[in-house]
Amino acid sequence: MKGYIHAPIESGPMGSLAWLVLGAYFVLMIGVGYWARKKVKTASDFFTAGGSMPWWLSGISHHMSGYSSAVFVGYAALAYTSGITVYFWWACSIALALIAGLGIFPAKWARMRQRLNVISPLEYLKIRYNLPTQQLLGWSGALLKIFDVGAKWSASAILLHAFANVPFFWGVVLTGGVTVVYSVMGGLWADALTDLSQFVIQLVAGISMLVAVLHRLGGVSSLWTMWKYLPANHVKPFHGDYTVAFAMTYFFVNLLSYNGGSWSLAQRFIASSTGKDARKSSLLSASLYLVWPPVLFFPMLAAPVIFPHLQDPSESYALLTKTLLPSGLIGLVLAGLFAHTMAMTSSDANAVSAVIVRDIVPVLRGGRDKLRDATQLLLGRVSTFCFLALSMILALFASHFGGVIGLVILWYGALIGPIAIPMLLGLLMPFRRSGPAAAIACWVMGAATFGLAKIFPPAQWLGMPSRYDNALAVGAPMLASFLTYVIVGYLAPLHSASSMYFLQTLQDDMPSTPLKPTPTENISIKKVKA
Numbered sequence: 001m002k003g004y005i006h007a008p009i010e011s012g013p014m015g016s017l018a019w020l021v022l023g024a025y026f027v028l029m030i031g032v033g034y035w036a037r038k039k040v041k042t043a044s045d046f047f048t049a050g051g052s053m054p055w056w057l058s059g060i061s062h063h064m065s066g067y068s069s070a071v072f073v074g075y076a077a078l079a080y081t082s083g084i085t086v087y088f089w090w091a092c093s094i095a096l097a098l099i100a101g102l103g104i105f106p107a108k109w110a111r112m113r114q115r116l117n118v119i120s121p122l123e124y125l126k127i128r129y130n131l132p133t134q135q136l137l138g139w140s141g142a143l144l145k146i147f148d149v150g151a152k153w154s155a156s157a158i159l160l161h162a163f164a165n166v167p168f169f170w171g172v173v174l175t176g177g178v179t180v181v182y183s184v185m186g187g188l189w190a191d192a193l194t195d196l197s198q199f200v201i202q203l204v205a206g207i208s209m210l211v212a213v214l215h216r217l218g219g220v221s222s223l224w225t226m227w228k229y230l231p232a233n234h235v236k237p238f239h240g241d242y243t244v245a246f247a248m249t250y251f252f253v254n255l256l257s258y259n260g261g262s263w264s265l266a267q268r269f270i271a272s273s274t275g276k277d278a279r280k281s282s283l284l285s286a287s288l289y290l291v292w293p294p295v296l297f298f299p300m301l302a303a304p305v306i307f308p309h310l311q312d313p314s315e316s317y318a319l320l321t322k323t324l325l326p327s328g329l330i331g332l333v334l335a336g337l338f339a340h341t342m343a344m345t346s347s348d349a350n351a352v353s354a355v356i357v358r359d360i361v362p363v364l365r366g367g368r369d370k371l372r373d374a375t376q377l378l379l380g381r382v383s384t385f386c387f388l389a390l391s392m393i394l395a396l397f398a399s400h401f402g403g404v405i406g407l408v409i410l411w412y413g414a415l416i417g418p419i420a421i422p423m424l425l426g427l428l429m430p431f432r433r434s435g436p437a438a439a440i441a442c443w444v445m446g447a448a449t450f451g452l453a454k455i456f457p458p459a460q461w462l463g464m465p466s467r468y469d470n471a472l473a474v475g476a477p478m479l480a481s482f483l484t485y486v487i488v489g490y491l492a493p494l495h496s497a498s499s500m501y502f503l504q505t506l507q508d509d510m511p512s513t514p515l516k517p518t519p520t521e522n523i524s525i526k527k528v529k530a
Contacts, residue, residue: 018163021331022338025201026178029194029342033182036190043376046187047119047354048271051110053192055277059284061195062268063292064202064339065347066094066258066285071296072317072337073155079300080313082242083234089247091293094254098286101259106282107275108427108506109266115505118270120358121263121351121423127502128426129436131363136443138359141263141419142352146387149345150394156341157395162318163334169396175338176345176392183346183388184381188271191346198339205329205336206295212324213299216306223298229305249475253416256478258285261420263351264344345388353383417478418446421485429503431485435494438485446481453477 040046053061078086112118116127122141125134157171166174182190217226233239238247259282260266272278303316306323310316321333357380362370371379422439425431453473 017327018331018334021328022335025331025335025338026174028197029178030181032194032197033184033186033190036182036186036193039189040185040187040377042373043357043380044119045189046377046380047350047358048113048267049188049192051113051271052273053188053268053271055272055280056284057192057196058268058272058277059281060199060288061192061343061347062258062265062281062285063288064195064199064343065191065264065268066289067344072300073158073314075297076300076303076317077313078242079297080303080310080316082240083230083236083301084297085236085238085240085242087293087297088237089242089250091289091297093247093251094258095286095289097251097254097258098282098289100255102279102282102286105259105424105427106269106272106278109260109269110272110275110278111506113270114274116502120354121260121266121270122355122359124502125423125426125439126359128499129422129439133422133436133439134359135363136440137419137422138355140443140447142355142360142387144416144419145263145348145352146391146394149348149388149391152341152345153392153395156338158314159318159334159337162315163322163330172392172395175341176388176395179342179346179349180385180388183349184384187380187384188267188347188350191343191350192268192271194346195343198336198343201332202336202339205333206292208325208329209299209321209333210295212329213302213306213320216324217302222302226302226305230301231304234301234304246474249478252478253474256420256424257416259424261416261424262348263355264347267347267351267354345391349384349387349391352387353380356383356387418443418450418481421446421478421481425482425485427503427506429507431489432500432503433493434485434489435492435496435499437492438488438494441488442481442485445484446477449480450477 039049042050044050075086075090109121112124116124118124122134122138125137153172153176156175157166157168160166160171160174161168182194186193214220214222227235238244258265260269268281269278272281299320300317303310303313303320307316307319310319317337321330325333357371357376361379365371422434422442426434426439450473453476
């Protein structure tokens with residue numbers, strides 16, 4: 001490490017100016033939510049922005065909703081201990097996954113809203129499969145999202161504790177409480193507009209942090225000279241537990257998740273005016289994943305040079321900020337860190353709320369009359385509040401599920417496949433034979449495989465090195481789900497006119513004229529133009 005001066009590790013309370021900046025940020029978020037409330041007149045406005053979200057806003061919102069402050073806790077720890085591999089298996093993987101799905105998935109989500117009046121990411125499953133399949137994926141997906149969002153609150157609370165010694169409990173309550181307020185008021189419009197303001201704040205904060213680290217390391221030249229002071233493995237794209245096999249596995253996870261398997265990301269495409277706009281928003285998000293994470297990650301990668309003997313690497317980014325930046329910029333950087341969590345969690349809450357209101361509650365009500373639009377809007381706000389409250393409670397127990405990394409990478413990564421495979425592959429003609437039996441069997445097999453992998457580590461009983469544990473824990477449930485979906489579809493093929501009608505209506509861009517929301521079995525397929 002000769003040539004660089006190691007920074008002293010500072011701790012203690014955050015300065016008053018930093019608190020002022022952070023407080024102003026929280027007030028701004030609430031203000032945006034209050035302003036967005038005026039744009040929300042119907043349930044469609046609340047859940048899909050009325051299908052009128054500009055592509056550039058949808059793209060930025062998709063990007064901001066794709067990761068949280070877990071990046072600055074869990075992934076910062078990985079950058080500190082493992083180096084650049086986190087950029088390759090995470091950010092590059094997401095960008096490539098979006099590009100791979102660009103011509104396939106985004107436009108189909110927008111067409112669903114145009115032609116079938118769909119405003120929930122799971123609403124179409126009743127047509128494509130049947131009601132039990134829709135309910136199974138809806139209930140299990142909502143439960144999984146509580147775990148995922150709980151991890152995000154946990155990461156935010158860890159950051160606030162590292163910055164300002166705020167107790168973990170109050171860190172969860174503070175960040176979660178602000179998100180609850182603007183999400184309940186403004187719905188998807190509030191989510192997208194706060195995502196935009198959060199993106200601008202994160203842009204300024206991230207560049208400020210990069211400049212501060214470059215200054216400490218001796219200038220711009222450290223961009224290429226700093227690496228020789230790091231362990232040799234830190235400059236390898238894949239090593240240790242994060243092997244090529246793990247990266248390939250996570251590419252397929254991201255292919256499913258970021259093209260709509262994650263409900264909140266599907267909503268960004270549903271809210272687009274046309275299929276073309278949905279594709280443009282996806283491309284913008286992919287571009288941001290390629291170019292922005294290197295700016296964010298460089299300070300994390302340089303942390304071992306500045307703090308060579310940290311006991312808790314998850315606090316590396318917070319320590320860099322407190323050590324290298326003046327008080328006002330500390331507040332701005334902290335606001336930028338919270339921005340990602342609040343963007344992601346509010347988006348997830350809105351998506352889960354849409355599923356509850358449009359897919360779950362009507363079934364629980366039985367044969368009663370359809371809820372009026374005003375009632376759906378009220379119920380959407382109530383369910384958004386309840387979901388966020390439950391996820392905040394779970395955050396307090398995140399350590400019991402493997403901490404932030406355990407929840408984000410292993411639990412969510414492994415269980416997204418059994419839910420997302422029937423969602424996304426069910427939109428494609430080549431998988432038209434796979435029906436309800438295939439979708440349900442896919443879910444059961446994926447969940448069972450995950451459970452077995454937790455009890456019996458796959459690498460151990462396969463006689464493989466332990467570094468493959470993560471790849472197998474995530475990949476095995478996804479592979480089992482995929483094979484089951486295809487094989488059951490072949491052995492017990494679906495013959496459904498309504499399902500075929502649904503698939504054919506999504507093939508090409510057409511004028512925004514909604515079709516009948518629920519086509520019946522006696523519709524002649526010949527009448528449907530591909």
